[in-house]
Amino acid sequence: MSKSSDAVHAILRQSEGFRSAQDIFTKMRADGAKIGLTTVYRALQSLSDDGRVDMLRTDDGESVYRACESDVHHHHLVCRRCGHTVEVAGPDVERWAEAVGADYGFTEVTHTVEVFGTCPDCASAAGSR
Amino acid sequence: MSKSSDAVHAILRQSEGFRSAQDIFTKMRADGAKIGLTTVYRALQSLSDDGRVDMLRTDDGESVYRACESDVHHHHLVCRRCGHTVEVAGPDVERWAEAVGADYGFTEVTHTVEVFGTCPDCASAAGSR
DNA sequence: GTCGGTTTTGACAATGGTTTTCATTTTGCC
DNA sequence: GGCAAAATGAAAACCATTGTCAAAACCGAC
Numbered sequence: 120m121s122k123s124s125d126a127v128h129a130i131l132r133q134s135e136g137f138r139s140a141q142d143i144f145t146k147m148r149a150d151g152a153k154i155g156l157t158t159v160y161r162a163l164q165s166l167s168d169d170g171r172v173d174m175l176r177t178d179d180g181e182s183v184y185r186a187c188e189s190d191v192h193h194h195h196l197v198c199r200r201c202g203h204t205v206e207v208a209g210p211d212v213e214r215w216a217e218a219v220g221a222d223y224g225f226t227e228v229t230h231t232v233e234v235f236g237t238c239p240d241c242a243s244a245a246g247s248r
Numbered sequence: 249m250s251k252s253s254d255a256v257h258a259i260l261r262q263s264e265g266f267r268s269a270q271d272i273f274t275k276m277r278a279d280g281a282k283i284g285l286t287t288v289y290r291a292l293q294s295l296s297d298d299g300r301v302d303m304l305r306t307d308d309g310e311s312v313y314r315a316c317e318s319d320v321h322h323h324h325l326v327c328r329r330c331g332h333t334v335e336v337a338g339p340d341v342e343r344w345a346e347a348v349g350a351d352y353g354f355t356e357v358t359h360t361v362e363v364f365g366t367c368p369d370c371a372s373a374a375g376s377r
Numbered sequence: 378g379t380c381g382g383t384t385t386t387g388a389c390a391a392t393g394g395t396t397t398t399c400a401t402t403t404t405g406c407c
Numbered sequence: 408g409g410c411a412a413a414a415t416g417a418a419a420a421c422c423a424t425t426g427t428c429a430a431a432a433c434c435g436a437c
Contacts (some may be wrong), residue, residue: 229365379436398420
């Protein structure tokens with residue numbers, strides 16, 4: 120459980136934002152790697168278990184992963200149309216989450232915050248809903 | 249798009265927390281309603297579009313719905329151990345999300361915020377990871 | 378080098394929630 | 408009643424994810 124995991128991790132580190140498992144698989148195959156989809160999922164799972172990648176679900180139920188750059192905690196502003204991602208820091212949110220948790224006596228509080236929207240480009244590029 | 253929707257909405261209002269679509273379907277059938285799974289999904293979708301029910305995804309990708317009691321938008325504080333859920337309002341977060349979106353020119357900004365932690369009960373009840 | 382056993386891998390099948398399809402039924406309206 | 412539009416539901420299609428299982432890679436021991 121290492122060579123493949125490392126390869127997947129590498130792909131993730133080369134990537135900007137979040138990527139789906141299938142996406143990663145496709146890219147790896149395109150890069151010439153001989154890897155199976157199953158293995159990608161397994162790698163992703165163990166990496167996530169080890170806390171080396173972040174995993175979250177998009178609105179349509181797909182899981183997406185990102186290499187964890189644990190030093191700085193930040194969130195993402197994702198364009199729901201083109202997928203363009205901006206990293207945003209949100210000290211206020213961090214504080215709020217902690218406060219809320221503490222308020223109810225919760226410990227080991229973590230939080231997931233994702234902001235979705237339509238980016239300027241896509242907005243001007245038109246659109247029906 | 250009304251009789252069924254109303255029926256589904258009624259079930260939801262009778263329920264305490266979140267229920268899955270399949271769950272609702274099963275219950276309605278048990279209650280003697282002649283309704284199809286498809287219709288339940290359709291009803292849920294339109295109710296959700298109209299903002300009359302809240303919809304969210306569990307960690308395993310299942311969609312769950314709940315009658316919207318408060319017209320106010322709120323988030324959840326979930327115990328990662330026992331699943332106990334507390335509803336929390338977060339005006340600050342709402343404002344922050346909007347501000348962040350606006351900052352980058354994003355429109356139609358929505359956000360997902362979930363706070364996880366270990367609730368007091370579970371914390372005292374102990375544990376291994 | 379090779380033997381034996383353990384781990385990893387990946388093609389493929391299976392799962393399961395959700396969505397689509399499409400023919401039938403119901404509804405609203407004249 | 409008659410007709411068209413909307414709603415319905417059974418079954419099929421989807422599709423991301425997970426399970427299966429036999430083959431391949433790995434590894435320490437001989």
